Amino acid sequence: MADATMYSEDMFVLLVPGAGETFLEPDELLAKLKTMLAKYSAPLPRDLQKFDSLDDQVKHLRDTACEFEVSPGVSWQWYAVRLEK
Numbered sequence: 541m542a543d544a545t546m547y548s549e550d551m552f553v554l555l556v557p558g559a560g561e562t563f564l565e566p567d568e569l570l571a572k573l574k575t576m577l578a579k580y581s582a583p584l585p586r587d588l589q590k591f592d593s594l595d596d597q598v599k600h601l602r603d604t605a606c607e608f609e610v611s612p613g614v615s616w617q618w619y620a621v622r623l624e625k
Contacts, residue, residue: 550565550566550622551563551620552564552565552566552569552618552619552621553618553619553621554569554617554618555618555619556616557614557615563621566602570595570598570599570602573598573608573616574594574598576616577597577608588600602618606618
């Protein structure tokens with residue numbers, strides 16, 4: 541099981557090829573991942589196929605991975621970050 545401490549972070553950085561770093565709050569990251577998965581046309585990885593809803597798939601992806609290949613050789617990556625205040 542994933543360490544829940546990681547997901548209590550205030551921000552994530554999202555890296556998308558061809559775009560700069562994007563800092564997102566947890567709900568914003570979920571929305572971006574949901575959009576990406578909704579457009580994904582290849583068969584989903586087996587660990588995501590077991591979920592019935594897109595929302596559950598996205599939460600599982602965020603909580604258990606930090607990368608998803610959206611097309612051959614092109615991956616989205618996200619990481620929890622701690623911003624200095």
